[in-house]
Amino acid sequence: MKLSKFFTVIALGLSALSVQAQPVVTNGPPTSPVLAGSNYSFTYTYTGSPAPSFTYTGTLPPNVTLSSSGVLSGTLTSATGIYSGTITASYTGTAGSQVTLGTQNYSIDVTNTIVQSVPEGVIPYSLPGSVTTTYFSLPFTCDPVYTGTVSSVSPAGNTISVADASPPFVNPTVGVQLASLATASEPFFVKFLTGAETGRVLLVTANTNNSVTLDISDNTIQSTSLNTTGFAVTPGGLGVGDTFEVFPGTTLGGLFGDNTTINGTTFPLLLNGGVSAFYGDTVGIYNTLTHAWQLYYYSTNTNCWVLNGSTVNKNNTPIYPYGAFEVTRRSSGALAFVPTSRVASMVIPNGSSTATLEEISVPVSRVAEVPILTKTTSGSVVYGSTCYPVDMTLSQLDAYGLNQQQAGTWIQTSSPFTADTISVWNSLALKYNVYYQQSGNTTSGWRLSTDPNTDKSTITIPAGSPISVYQRNTVSGKLSFLQSVMPYSLN
Secondary structure, eight states: OOHHHHHHHHHHHHTTTOOSOOOEEOOOSOOOSEETTSEEEEEOOEESSSOOEEEEEEOOOTTOEEOTTSEEEEEOOSOOEEEEEEEEEEEEOTTSOEEEEEEEEEEEEEESOEESSOOBOOOOEEEOOSSEEEEEEOOOBOOOSEEEEEEEEOTTSSEEEEOOSSOOOEETTTTEEOSOSEETTEEEEEEEOSSTTTTOEEEEEEEOSSEEEEOTTTTSSOOOOTTOTTSOOOOOSTTTSOEEEEEEOEEHHHHHOOOEEETTEEEOOSSOOBSSTTTSOEEEEEETTTTEEEEEEEETTTTEEEETTOOSOOTTOEEOTTOEEEEEEOSSSOEEEOOEEEEEEEEOOTTOSSOEEEEEEEEOOBOOSSOOEEEOOTTEEEEEEOSSSSOEEGGGGTHHHHSTTTTTTSOOOSOTTTSOEEEEEETTTTEEEEEEEOTTOSTTOEEETTBTTSOOTTOEEOTTOEEEEEEOSOOOGGGGEEEOOOSSEEO
């Protein structure tokens, strides 16, 4: 969003009250991402007179300052992180009073790594057999089918309208409109790319040609409206409202196969079925309502995925992006597993003007392009991932408790039994290691529950490892979301 759009609106509103010409700021927001240790420089430009002055509220990277003339400059330190706030432009009016032209939110991501595009890749997993349970996560999504701008938010706070003039939800390859984004067998998700809710990922429950209704519970027991004060989605026209993307998700049957044939394509079962959960391989998905792992297996009696103790077809159970799973395999030998998703594809055959619908398997391979928000529930464990397909350290997860969003709500004490905790799956010991932060410490404060005297901040969390977060405080709205800094940046 550019400052000039704000200034133009405000200037029009003041034109009837004053004949003095007003300056217009013509660029912004400040450059991001940037490399740690480099020289940072960004200068606001403007047209007209008098010259505007600039101030900010929030945080700037260490050593970076903002001059009154709109110059951000300084040599960055080695400190990485996201520094955000609001810049205000104003000028001195004819009566000597300050006239505000407008404000602009900024977010400067200081990082050690910058890549030039949104990369893709896969993490191959080895799932051991012989009745061994292992945990893994999906730090990827499928490629988006649409990126748009929010034009309005419903009073109920669960539906967004789109600022496009024509029906936007189309397959970008062939221009064929997707009739529904809420089909049980092929779920879609929305990810917000800008604004207060950047990184929030929500399941689509319904849609029209120009609106999307979302599950604002974030797959937890607590709903958070898109209109939440201090954490609201900003609507507007093109270039003004918050931006978002729509991407296809996957299901239990789509991820692990279900032996179904759709539009001529068969999707084989990847795990072994059985007459019960005691004879077949099982997949565990954490249920935040019951605070327990729910076990699913492919029933050879009903030829579909079922929940243990039930016979209801659960092939279409949605798999939430960036989530964690447990898999128990009863067969001997390890299974190589590369996550793929079953999605619909619009295809125009040669010599035809009519598109046909086909089903294909695509890699779940797109990395996060913004810092991902993780929803917590007070007094409950949430299982997920670091959200990023690269190795990370515990210190890189500090933002879960220490960024401006969580200031004062992440509990640090001398005991793991009273502190908030992050648990990391140990694939060698086949258990979760529990870490907590001691009182008064930040990046040097991470301790293992069984070794409270040794700093564990540099412990590596392998890519694809699941983690669990336990937050004890009663929190809601903005404070019920956690967000770590991305270990890379996109340019």
